[in-house]
Amino acid sequence: MTIREQENPRLQELGDFLRTRRARLAPEDVGLPRGGRRRAPGLRRVEVAQLAGVSVDWYTWLEQGRSITASTQVLESIVQALRLNVSEREHLFFLAHQQPPPERAWELEIVSPTLQNFLDHQGLSPAFVLGRHWDVVAWNAAASILFGDYNQLTSRERNSIWRMFTTPGHRHFLVDWEEHARRMVAQFRASCGRYPGDPRLTELIHDLMLCSPEFRAWWSDHEVLGPLEGHKTFNHPQAGYLHFEHLTFQVFDAPDLNVNVYTPVDEGDTPTKISQLLSEKSR
Numbered sequence: 001m002t003i004r005e006q007e008n009p010r011l012q013e014l015g016d017f018l019r020t021r022r023a024r025l026a027p028e029d030v031g032l033p034r035g036g037r038r039r040a041p042g043l044r045r046v047e048v049a050q051l052a053g054v055s056v057d058w059y060t061w062l063e064q065g066r067s068i069t070a071s072t073q074v075l076e077s078i079v080q081a082l083r084l085n086v087s088e089r090e091h092l093f094f095l096a097h098q099q100p101p102p103e104r105a106w107e108l109e110i111v112s113p114t115l116q117n118f119l120d121h122q123g124l125s126p127a128f129v130l131g132r133h134w135d136v137v138a139w140n141a142a143a144s145i146l147f148g149d150y151n152q153l154t155s156r157e158r159n160s161i162w163r164m165f166t167t168p169g170h171r172h173f174l175v176d177w178e179e180h181a182r183r184m185v186a187q188f189r190a191s192c193g194r195y196p197g198d199p200r201l202t203e204l205i206h207d208l209m210l211c212s213p214e215f216r217a218w219w220s221d222h223e224v225l226g227p228l229e230g231h232k233t234f235n236h237p238q239a240g241y242l243h244f245e246h247l248t249f250q251v252f253d254a255p256d257l258n259v260n261v262y263t264p265v266d267e268g269d270t271p272t273k274i275s276q277l278l279s280e281k282s283r
Contacts, residue, residue, distance in 0.1 A: 010196035011065035014095040018063050020222040021082045022048055029083065051081035070096045087190055091224040094193040109256060111138040118259075119143075124274045125263045126244075132256040133200050134161045134188060145277040146234065146242070146262070161188050162204065165212040175233040175241070178214075185218045186225035193224070232262065239277055243267040 023042035027034045032047055049059040054074060061068050070078075075096055079089045109131040119127045119140040126146040128139035136143075136158045139150050150158055157163060164170055164181055171177045192201050208215045227248035234242045244262035251257040264270040 008065065008067070008197075009202070010095055011067065013193065013196065014092075015063045015065040017091065017095060017222050017224075018078075018082070021084065021088065022063075025083060030081070048078070048081050052077040054078075087186075087224045087226040090226070091190050091193045095196070109135075109137050109254070111257070112253070115251065115254075115257075115259070122261060124271050124278070125261055126274075127259065127261045129251075130160060130258045130260060132191070132195060133159065133198075133204065134191070135159050137257070141278060141281070142274060143262075145274070145281055146236065159204065161185075162208065165208055165215045173234055173236070175235055180232070181214065182218055182223075183225060183228065185215060185221075186223040187227065189219070189222065190224040190226060227258065231265075236273075236277075239273040241268045242270045242273060244270070 022045070023040070025043050026041075027043060027047065030043070030047075030051060032043075032051075038044075045060055045063065046056045049056045052059065052074070054077070058068070059078075062070065075093060078084075079092065082088075084092060111129055115129065116138055119129070119138060122140055122142065124142055126140065126143040128136045128143045128147075128150075131137045135155065136150055139147075144150060157167075161184055164174075164184055174180055192198075192205070195201055205219070209219065229245070229247050232244050232246045234244075236242050243265050245265055247261050247263070249259055251259060264274050
């Protein structure tokens with residue numbers, strides 16, 4: 001392997017991802033006999049190559065992060081061989097591209113007046129916009145009373161994954177913190193796969209690895225997930241338990257921006273509590 005290949009973070013990530021996916025599968029999971037004693041968990045490279053219909057040498061080079069061309073057909077075969085889900089399949093294809101993302105990935109993230117107006121008109125629903133580095137780049141009044149006044153936070157403190165793992169209060173504020181934090185790591189890794197080598201993301205990952213043992217442990221799992229809808233419960237210091245349905249969607253004209261909306265549900269009288277908090281803030 002050349003020095004250039006060793007230094008390519010996309011190829012390194014691709015190799016690590018394939019190895020962790022292979023390690024989680026047993027031969028019987030894919031219809032193969034277990035055979036004799038195995039020195040390591042999971043499938044052997046020769047077994048994945050057999051299932052994908054490629055040579056063992058070629059698949060080994062792929063896991064080693066060598067700069068080789070992988071056609072769409074071959075990647076689809078690997079998806080089937082490793083039993084990848086939808087998010088993992090998308091992650092594999094991003095990592096296997098032989099060129100960086102389009103230049104728009106490095107442009108400034110600008111929230112249009114129309115998008116800010118949309119946030120402001122969500123009323124009792126906390127809403128904010130995440131950029132490609134997971135910074136909160138725009139928000140409405142309801143988001144400030146739920147998550148804290150973003151105007152008073154530093155740029156690093158406005159980073160949602162940094163806040164999740166480095167703010168002690170978050171562990172009590174977000175009910176089922178570990179479940180949501182694990183899911184966030186998987187979504188963050190999938191997002192990072194779109195921007196290999198991005199210096200800000202590289203720095204953020206490095207700092208999180210140093211500051212959070214949980215992030216360090218879960219990051220090595222190489223789990224990937226896309227945005228998920230669902231229910232979230234927060235234990236607000238003034239209002240108590242607040243219940244929301246959470247939805248994330250991409251901005252069509254600015255695909256690096258993701259809008260997050262938390263719609264209050266009737267459980268726990270959440271809409272009334274949000275209304276009271278907003279009223280108190282406006283006094």
